[in-house]
Amino acid sequence: xxxIKSILAWLTxxxxxxxxxxxxxxxxxxxxxxxxxxxxxTVANMALIAVLELWLPDRPEWVWTRDGQVVNDxxxxxxxxxxxxxxxxxxxxxxxxxxxxLAAQGNLGFWPSAWPLWGQxxxxxxxxxxxxxxxxxxxxxxxxxxxxxxxxxxIDRMTVFKGIRLHFLxxxxxxVVVYSPLVVLGAPAEVMLWIAALMTFGGSLNHSNLAQxxxxxVHAMLPTQKTHWLHHGKDYTNGxxxxxxxxMLFDHLFGTFRHxxxxxxxxxxxxxxxxxxxxxxxxxxPLLWPLLMWRAKRRRHGxxx
Numbered sequence: 001x002x003x004i005k006s007i008l009a010w011l012t013x014x015x016x017x018x019x020x021x022x023x024x025x026x027x028x029x030x031x032x033x034x035x036x037x038x039x040x041x042t043v044a045n046m047a048l049i050a051v052l053e054l055w056l057p058d059r060p061e062w063v064w065t066r067d068g069q070v071v072n073d074x075x076x077x078x079x080x081x082x083x084x085x086x087x088x089x090x091x092x093x094x095x096x097x098x099x100x101x102l103a104a105q106g107n108l109g110f111w112p113s114a115w116p117l118w119g120q121x122x123x124x125x126x127x128x129x130x131x132x133x134x135x136x137x138x139x140x141x142x143x144x145x146x147x148x149x150x151x152x153x154x155i156d157r158m159t160v161f162k163g164i165r166l167h168f169l170x171x172x173x174x175x176v177v178v179y180s181p182l183v184v185l186g187a188p189a190e191v192m193l194w195i196a197a198l199m200t201f202g203g204s205l206n207h208s209n210l211a212q213x214x215x216x217x218v219h220a221m222l223p224t225q226k227t228h229w230l231h232h233g234k235d236y237t238n239g240x241x242x243x244x245x246x247x248m249l250f251d252h253l254f255g256t257f258r259h260x261x262x263x264x265x266x267x268x269x270x271x272x273x274x275x276x277x278x279x280x281x282x283x284x285x286p287l288l289w290p291l292l293m294w295r296a297k298r299r300r301h302g303x304x305x
Contacts, residue, residue, distance in 0.1 A: 009212060012212050016201075016205060017201055017205055021198075034189070034193050042200050046160050049160040049208050049210055050161070056211045058209050067157060070161055072277075074164070075279055076167070076168070111188075124195050125195065125198070126247075132243075133251070135174065141240075147285060148169050148170060149170065150285070151165060151166065151167045151282055151285060152167070154273055154275040157209070159207070161207075162207045163208070167286060168283070182195070199245055199246065202222075203245070212224065212225045219259060220257070220259060222247060223247070226265075227259075230265055234268055235266070236271070238263065241256050242257060242258060243256060272293070273296065274292035274295065274296035276292070
């Protein structure tokens with residue numbers, strides 16, 4: 001017999017995601033400040049998902065109320081969002097403002113400004129997906145870049161708070177690598193804001209522990225919860241897949257797509273995991289990486305001997 005919660009799990013993703021986008025669109029049409037609106041909806045979106053996770057978790061053993069890292073996750077999020085120029089969202093907005101000024105002063109002039117807004121957003125999605133895909137893949141492939149990104153994978157469960165568990169340097173790298181192309185091309189502020197909304201609302205859902213049932217083809221098209229969970233798998237083979245932030249297009253094109261229904265997830269995390277549990281050391285981890293790795297290998301060797 002199909003339970004009510006099983007039926008509701010088919011509604012969680014479309015209702016929450018589309019609802020947030022609709023609320024953002026409505027707020028913009030009413031003339032609310034775009035930056036503050038995006039920030040407020042981001043917080044509201046995370047709070048809603050966090051509450052829903054308690055009632056409708058995908059994995060009850062991953063409930064965030066028993067996660068000793070929640071406070072650290074939130075502090076990292078605050079460090080990204082508020083302390084470091086309002087983090088990824090504010091950097092996106094900042095670059096949107098810069099883009100608007102460049103549009104007035106002169107840029108490459110390649111942006112299809114005459115297209116309808118939805119068409120411009122689609123172009124921006126493809127550009128962001130391409131650059132973010134290779135940025136993300138570089139984090140996993142380059143030893144010099146991995147220490148910046150490792151904190152995001154240093155987890156033993158997936159919850160909505162893991163979406164903001166990013167080292168503050170990641171916000172800067174993303175702004176420079178991913179959004180600069182849009183600025184140079186002259187993308188208008190409205191397009192930049194919509195990209196920020198798509199990235200933020202989607203990221204909260206695909207890191208969350210909220211039960212989400214979706215048809216097989218959706219997992220092949222979009223970075224769903226299960227698709228992104230597989231990326232966080234402790235098996236590094238899975239950690240080397242599903243990099244794209246908005247669509248799975250470039251994962252398909254470059255051979256890194258893995259379907260989550262074909263490869264069930266066991267555990268999430270990284271091996272070896274050198275990152276300490278305390279916040280100051282986590283913030284310093286990219287600088288202390290050689291020392292942290294030495295300590296992790298020493299502990300592992302001691303455990304095996």
